[in-house]
Amino acid sequence: MKKKIIRIKDIAEKAQTSKGTVDRVLHNRGRVADDVRKRILEIIKELNYEPNFIAQSLKSQRTFNLAALVPDPHLDSYWEAPETGMEKAEKELRQYGVSISRYIFNPHEEQSFIAKAQEVTREHPDGLLIAPVFYKEALPFFKEWAALNIPYVLFNTQIELVNPLCYIGQDSYRSGCLAAKILCFGLQSPGSILVAHVNEDISNSAHLITKEKGFRDYFNALPEESSFKVISKEINYAENESIDLQLEIILKDEPGLKAIYVTNSKAFEVASYLERNQLKHIKLVGYDLLKPNLNYLNKEIINFLINQNPLGQGYWGIHQLANHLVFKKEIQPIKFLPLDIITKENLDYYLDPQ
Amino acid sequence: MKKKIIRIKDIAEKAQTSKGTVDRVLHNRGRVADDVRKRILEIIKELNYEPNFIAQSLKSQRTFNLAALVPDPHLDSYWEAPETGMEKAEKELRQYGVSISRYIFNPHEEQSFIAKAQEVTREHPDGLLIAPVFYKEALPFFKEWAALNIPYVLFNTQIELVNPLCYIGQDSYRSGCLAAKILCFGLQSPGSILVAHVNEDISNSAHLITKEKGFRDYFNALPEESSFKVISKEINYAENESIDLQLEIILKDEPGLKAIYVTNSKAFEVASYLERNQLKHIKLVGYDLLKPNLNYLNKEIINFLINQNPLGQGYWGIHQLANHLVFKKEIQPIKFLPLDIITKENLDYYLDPQ
DNA sequence: ATCGCGTGTGTGCTCGAACACTTTTTTGAA
DNA sequence: TTCAAAAAAGTGTTCGAGCACACACGCGAT
Numbered sequence: 001m002k003k004k005i006i007r008i009k010d011i012a013e014k015a016q017t018s019k020g021t022v023d024r025v026l027h028n029r030g031r032v033a034d035d036v037r038k039r040i041l042e043i044i045k046e047l048n049y050e051p052n053f054i055a056q057s058l059k060s061q062r063t064f065n066l067a068a069l070v071p072d073p074h075l076d077s078y079w080e081a082p083e084t085g086m087e088k089a090e091k092e093l094r095q096y097g098v099s100i101s102r103y104i105f106n107p108h109e110e111q112s113f114i115a116k117a118q119e120v121t122r123e124h125p126d127g128l129l130i131a132p133v134f135y136k137e138a139l140p141f142f143k144e145w146a147a148l149n150i151p152y153v154l155f156n157t158q159i160e161l162v163n164p165l166c167y168i169g170q171d172s173y174r175s176g177c178l179a180a181k182i183l184c185f186g187l188q189s190p191g192s193i194l195v196a197h198v199n200e201d202i203s204n205s206a207h208l209i210t211k212e213k214g215f216r217d218y219f220n221a222l223p224e225e226s227s228f229k230v231i232s233k234e235i236n237y238a239e240n241e242s243i244d245l246q247l248e249i250i251l252k253d254e255p256g257l258k259a260i261y262v263t264n265s266k267a268f269e270v271a272s273y274l275e276r277n278q279l280k281h282i283k284l285v286g287y288d289l290l291k292p293n294l295n296y297l298n299k300e301i302i303n304f305l306i307n308q309n310p311l312g313q314g315y316w317g318i319h320q321l322a323n324h325l326v327f328k329k330e331i332q333p334i335k336f337l338p339l340d341i342i343t344k345e346n347l348d349y350y351l352d353p354q
Numbered sequence: 355m356k357k358k359i360i361r362i363k364d365i366a367e368k369a370q371t372s373k374g375t376v377d378r379v380l381h382n383r384g385r386v387a388d389d390v391r392k393r394i395l396e397i398i399k400e401l402n403y404e405p406n407f408i409a410q411s412l413k414s415q416r417t418f419n420l421a422a423l424v425p426d427p428h429l430d431s432y433w434e435a436p437e438t439g440m441e442k443a444e445k446e447l448r449q450y451g452v453s454i455s456r457y458i459f460n461p462h463e464e465q466s467f468i469a470k471a472q473e474v475t476r477e478h479p480d481g482l483l484i485a486p487v488f489y490k491e492a493l494p495f496f497k498e499w500a501a502l503n504i505p506y507v508l509f510n511t512q513i514e515l516v517n518p519l520c521y522i523g524q525d526s527y528r529s530g531c532l533a534a535k536i537l538c539f540g541l542q543s544p545g546s547i548l549v550a551h552v553n554e555d556i557s558n559s560a561h562l563i564t565k566e567k568g569f570r571d572y573f574n575a576l577p578e579e580s581s582f583k584v585i586s587k588e589i590n591y592a593e594n595e596s597i598d599l600q601l602e603i604i605l606k607d608e609p610g611l612k613a614i615y616v617t618n619s620k621a622f623e624v625a626s627y628l629e630r631n632q633l634k635h636i637k638l639v640g641y642d643l644l645k646p647n648l649n650y651l652n653k654e655i656i657n658f659l660i661n662q663n664p665l666g667q668g669y670w671g672i673h674q675l676a677n678h679l680v681f682k683k684e685i686q687p688i689k690f691l692p693l694d695i696i697t698k699e700n701l702d703y704y705l706d707p708q
Numbered sequence: 709a710t711c712g713c714g715t716g717t718g719t720g721c722t723c724g725a726a727c728a729c730t731t732t733t734t735t736g737a738a
Numbered sequence: 739t740t741c742a743a744a745a746a747a748g749t750g751t752t753c754g755a756g757c758a759c760a761c762a763c764g765c766g767a768t
Contacts, residue, residue: 007754018718023756031716053449055754058408058723095407178699185657188542218699303539338703341695345532345572349692361724372748377726385746409724412753711768719760726752733746738739 006047014047015040026051053327063097064325066318067125069116071107071133077290078265078310079107082131082155085314093318096326100318101125110137117141121148127321128152129314132159135204153320155313157207166320168313168335172207175306176214176263178339179285182304183259184218186283187228191258193219194250195232198243198266202234208263215261229254243269259283268292271301289342289350298344307340307350360401368401369394380405407681417451418679420672421479423470425461425487431644432619432664433461436485436509439668447672450680454672455479464491471495475502481675482506483668486513489558507674509667511561520674522667522689526561529660530568530617532693533639536658537613538572540637541582545612547573548604549586552597552620556588562617569615583608597623613637622646625655643696643704652698661694661704 008026012019017036024032025040032040068086073079090100103120106112113134120128121144128150132138135157142162145152151165158167183193195212202208212232219228231254235246247270251257260282262270267286274282275296284302286293288310296302316335323329342350362380366373371390378386379394386394422440427433444454457474460466467488474482475498482504486492489511496516499506505519512521537547549566556562566586573582585608589600601624605611614636616624621640628636629650638656640647642664650656670689677683696704 005754008756009754019755020718020757021716024717027756029757031714033716036716052412052754054408054412055723056756058406058412058725058753059755059757061723174699174702178697181697181699186539336703338694339700340692341697341700343532343535343695345528345535346693346695348528349690359724362726363724373725374727374748375746378747381726383727385744387746390746406724409753410726412723412755413725413727415753709768711766713765713767715763715765717760717762719758721758722756724753728751729749731746731748733744735744736742738741 005052006049007052008049011040011043011047011049014043057096057326061097063099064126064322065123066098066100066321067103067120067123067128068100068314068318069103069105069113069120069128069130071131072104076107078288079131081289081310082314082317085311085316086129086318088311089315089318089322093322093326096322098318098322098326100129107133110134113137121145124148125150127165127325129317129321130154131156133157133205135159135206138162151321151324153317155317156308156310157205164333165324166331166333166335168316168320169337170308170339171336172210173214175308175339176211176216177218178214178341179211179261179306180215180218182285182341183261183283184222184228186303187258190228191256192229192231192254193259193261194254194257195230196260196262196270197232197234198262198264198269199236200234200264200266211263244273247273257282259285262286264288265290265293267302267305268296271296275299275301289347294347297342297347300344303343305342307342309337309340309350312337359406360403361406362403365394365397365401365403368397411450411680415451417453418480418676419477420452420454420675421457421474421477421482422454422668422672423457423459423467423474423482423484424668425485426458430461432642433485435643435664436668436671439665439670440483440672442665443669443672443676447676447680450676452672452676452680454483461487464488467491475499478502479504481519481679483671483675484508485510487511487559489513489560492516505675505678507671509671510662510664511559518687519678520685520687520689522671522674523691524662524693525690526564527568527571529662529693530565530570531572532568532695533565533615533660534569534572536639536695537615537637538576538582540657541612544582545610546583546585546608547613547615548608548611549584550614550616550624551586551588552616552618552623553590554588554618554620565617598627601627611636613639616640618642619644619647621656621659622650625650629653629655643701648701651696651701654698657697659696661696663691663694663704666691 008019008022012022015022021032021036022040024030025037070082071079073083086100090098101123103116105116114137128145130152132154146163153166153168154164155168158169195215197208200208216230219230233250235243237243260270265288267284268290271284274284285304286302287306288308289305293302293305297305320331320335324331340350362373362376366376369376375386375390376394379391424436425433427437440454444452455477457470459470468491482499484506486508493516500517507520507522508518509522512523549569551562554562570584573584587604589597591597614624619642621638622644625638628638639658640656641660642662643659647656647659651659674685674689678685694704
């Protein structure tokens with residue numbers, strides 16, 4: 001029982017015409033008599049013809065220039081992982097003529113983002129992968145790119161109302177719920193819990209707010225008797241300052257503090273404080289498998305990390321563009337990545353790109 | 355800056371010879387003068403030639419008949435997921451001439467396995483994916499298949515000393531450690547913990563023992579003060595019996611029981627008992643996203659499930675065979691899948707094949 | 709009738725690798 | 739020196755789709 005591949009030539013023979021004509025029908029190039037077109041279409045359906053993708057891509061030799069508009073990994077090491085993922089995807093897709101040009105901006109300077117975004121527009125790539133960390137500044141560009149018919153995939157930060165080909169990242173709300181669930185499971189008796197937004201401009205990053213909402217809602221939904229007190233604070237500090245002072249104030253206000261939830265990848269800053277002050281009883285949950293985070297995870301000062309899979313975000317971002325452009329597949333507008341729970345024990349399996 | 359594709363013809367020109375000769379060098383077909391061979395090999399290295407995989411597969415048109423020797427999903431629904439994964443892989447790889455023949459056996463009858471395994475040998479597939487649930491019965495076949503040069507990939511159950519192309523599944527020891535870590539995090543004060551092997555022939559499934567070892571080692575490594583008592587029991591029952599009686603006995607012996615770790619996918623049986631007897635304070639951790647397990651996970655009677663990713667095992671098993679046969683990639687002999695920790699909150703993302 | 713032109717239709721080359729086939733060169737024995 | 743066999747090198751066809759081009763009509767204007 002072998003599956004025979006149906007070729008254009010087979011269709012042509014069955015329709016008593018030539019492959020050129022079938023080809024014109026397949027590509028709507030016109031110049032085909034109506035009755036012949038109909039006959040051919042019927043036969044295509046009947047034989048369930050699917051173009052041989054391999055032959056197609058051999059012939060076409062089309063190249064796809066993708067652009068990646070991402071923050072500089074040297075300035076925030078979080079962005080190393082998406083780069084690795086993109087490289088992996090690029091390697092796999094080079095065969096199909098896919099190449100990626102990087103447009104690296106400074107994640108702390110809006111102007112840098114704008115300059116690079118303009119550059120992208122000028123180069124007119126076939127597709128674009130973008131981490132829109134500057135919400136307001138990015139908005140006008142989406143309109144431009146839509147007008148230029150450049151499909152763009154967002155990752156890391158979800159933005160409503162722009163019309164991307166696809167968003168790739170986590171469901172922030174659920175992410176908050178999950179963090180709450182974990183802490184709740186590990187907390188014996190009532191007490192207070194801190195939601196810490198470390199070094200991040202809250203006003204321009206809605207997803208942190210969403211995480212907090214998920215976190216709070218989880219506790220609110222608990223039965224009365226197990227009432228925890230959830231407080232939240234923004235903790236910002238300059239390059240050479242330390243986080244200590246602010247945490248000390250919080251601890252003075254809340255001596256019964258039992259757990260801290262850090263909403264971004266900066267849990268190691270808090271962990272460092274806890275370690276130096278021997279506060280082993282305070283549970284700590286944060287995000288992302290950065291080196292300093294892993295260090296404290298192994299020491300069990302950070303109890304759990306939630307993996308936002310930044311590598312996967314880069315990888316899938318490029319792949320979604322390729323799926324659209326090269327393989328012409330339907331793309332789901334949202335691709336939520338799993339909320340991986342990481343501990344010292346299962347860490348290894350999440351570190352390597354599979 | 356476009357990356358030029360290097361063709362055989364390019365090499366031939368640079369070496370002042372013809373593509374036929376280069377081809378013979380590439381495929382070690384001999385009949386090439388030594389000095390020419392050397393020159394060509396150097397140029398290949400220098401230009402960093404990589405065969406155009408697309409053209410290759412267009413030309414070869416080779417078909418690969420893979421065999422899958424797996425238990426009947428109708429008799430144990432755990433095996434539905436690998437089937438789904440295999441189907442997904444099959445779809446992706448059909449383009450490259452890969453097809454899969456199924457050899458389904460009854461996971462409760464050794465004879466059924468043997469019969470199907472013999473059938474596989476007779477059909478002489480190009481590659482084989484096998485879930486070797488019958489350890490002893492499978493052994494002689496591995497020798498046969500090795501002699502016939504049929505590469506085989508094991509999944510689900512790791513077997514030492516047979517020489518598979520690759521094993522795909524979890525690190526059972528780590529898996530046990532992880533379960534211990536989770537329970538430990540959720541347990542406030544010392545107490546006793548049950549390791550339950552439900553309805554499984556321990557003597558023929560070493561991986562359950564390994565899980566238990568990992569679990570016990572974790573608790574043994576804890577500082578003295580937090581001493582937990584770990585006990586383990588095999589719980590077997592026939593079709594129409596219930597698990598209740600045996601659990602009652604255990605609870606009578608261990609009134610301070612705080613948690614149960616079920617080493618296979620049968621946690622729902624224990625959960626049912628806990629629910630009916632209102633034992634909400636006993637923590638429960640088990641394996642696998644089966645329907646009945648998910649039901650209790652959502653009710654939070656099962657606190658956490660560890661996902662063995664049976665879908666991924668089927669998917670990657672087929673892919674590893676294809677990587678070897680079709681894409682001629684190097685295969686790592688062990689592919690450990692991540693130990694995913696699943697709760698009610700992050701469940702959704704693990705249910706669909708990505 | 710002849711040319712121009714639009715509309716259908718068919719042919720043949722291309723992509724890069726694989727391999728069968730032919731041609732050229734080398735070798736060694738008579 | 740000659741010639742057949744072996745060795746080495748080169749040529750051409752194939753895979754399936756895509757596309758440029760050539761060709762064959764019919765019809766109206768000159």
